[in-house]
Amino acid sequence: MDSGSDKEKVRKYYDQEAGDYHKIYQEECDEYPANQIRLNFVVERLKQNRVRTVLDTGCGTCTPMLRLLKEGFKVKGFDFSEEMVKAGKEELEKAGAAPNLIGQGDLENASTLPDEKFDAILALGVFPHLSDEAKALSNMRQRLNKGGLVFIQFRNDLFAAFTLNKYSLDFFLNRVIDLSSLPDDVAEEVISFYSERLKTDKPDKRTKGKISFLDVRATFRNPLTVEEELFKPIGFSVNKIHFYHYHALPPIFENKYPSLFQELSLRLEKSNDWKGYLMASAYVVEAIKND
Numbered sequence: 001m002d003s004g005s006d007k008e009k010v011r012k013y014y015d016q017e018a019g020d021y022h023k024i025y026q027e028e029c030d031e032y033p034a035n036q037i038r039l040n041f042v043v044e045r046l047k048q049n050r051v052r053t054v055l056d057t058g059c060g061t062c063t064p065m066l067r068l069l070k071e072g073f074k075v076k077g078f079d080f081s082e083e084m085v086k087a088g089k090e091e092l093e094k095a096g097a098a099p100n101l102i103g104q105g106d107l108e109n110a111s112t113l114p115d116e117k118f119d120a121i122l123a124l125g126v127f128p129h130l131s132d133e134a135k136a137l138s139n140m141r142q143r144l145n146k147g148g149l150v151f152i153q154f155r156n157d158l159f160a161a162f163t164l165n166k167y168s169l170d171f172f173l174n175r176v177i178d179l180s181s182l183p184d185d186v187a188e189e190v191i192s193f194y195s196e197r198l199k200t201d202k203p204d205k206r207t208k209g210k211i212s213f214l215d216v217r218a219t220f221r222n223p224l225t226v227e228e229e230l231f232k233p234i235g236f237s238v239n240k241i242h243f244y245h246y247h248a249l250p251p252i253f254e255n256k257y258p259s260l261f262q263e264l265s266l267r268l269e270k271s272n273d274w275k276g277y278l279m280a281s282a283y284v285v286e287a288i289k290n291d
């Protein structure tokens with residue numbers, strides 16, 4: 001996303017989602033328990049690293065925060081959606097925690113963030129919406145103690161090589177093959193080849209030499225390059241990449257065989273399996289602040 005109005009769209013979207021957001025963590029929820037799986041391994045790693053204080057950025061309605069408080073961590077949080085903060089405060093109060101543990105803040109705007117330091121900072125479900133990831137990461141760095149850790153969730157760009165759907169078209173034609181190096185007629189042939197193989201409509205629009213899709217706007221990140229491209233320049237080393245939300249089969253089978261799909265996918269949930277590079281739609285980067 002690259003403009004202020006995109007940011008407002010994201011904020012409005014989450015304002016509208018706030019009322020029901022905590023339900024995605026409930027066991028009876030039909031959705032795949034991806035957020036719960038993510039929260040479980042993040043808590044495990046915080047414990048293993050003897051973290052005591054945590055800042056949860058984009059805290060939503062505070063389900064992760066409440067779990068962390070219960071586990072004994074000292075936690076604060078913020079979110080840029082006013083409605084999320086309102087709903088989050090209610091959830092904290094209901095659970096007997098202090099509502100002023102959270103407030104409103106924008107991760108890309110340093111002056112709106114808490115002015116203190118933490119052992120670890122989380123951004124779960126936040127980075128795919130940002131227009132300036134480097135700025136956000138550098139804001140996080142400034143609020144970390146020496147040797148502090150970040151846990152940042154990304155959508156997995158390589159998953160598109162497994163899904164064989166319209167996202168794959170975008171992946172192969174915009175990020176793997178250099179269409180601009182081809183004569184126009186060969187480029188057209190290659191575009192047709194992928195559209196036909198993937199049985200997706202041929203993209204009809206190109207902007208700045210890139211194929212564009214009106215409905216594909218989320219930011220994906222390649223786990224093979226994320227350290228060099230984003231973390232190293234801001235002064236972090238990547239400790240681990242934790243994959244989650246595995247898909248046992250390409251997503252098209254999910255509607256056809258929902259319970260088989262879910263059961264087999266749950267069995268694959270191992271955050272350090274090489275298959276995660278292809279079959280997991282998301283991952284969390286655990287990185288340490290360099291001196």
Ligand SMILES: C[S@@+](CC[C@H](N)C(=O)[O-])C[C@H]1O[C@@H](n2cnc3c(N)ncnc32)[C@H](O)[C@@H]1O
Pocket residue numbers: 010011014035057058059060061063064078079080081084105106107108123124125126129130
């Ligand atoms: C997918 S939700 C995840 C909520 C929570 N972290 C969780 O794991 O349950 C993402 C949250 O990030 C917030 N968010 C998105 N961009 C943000 C930004 N620039 N600064 C602060 N919060 C942001 C949204 O309002 C939303 O509540």
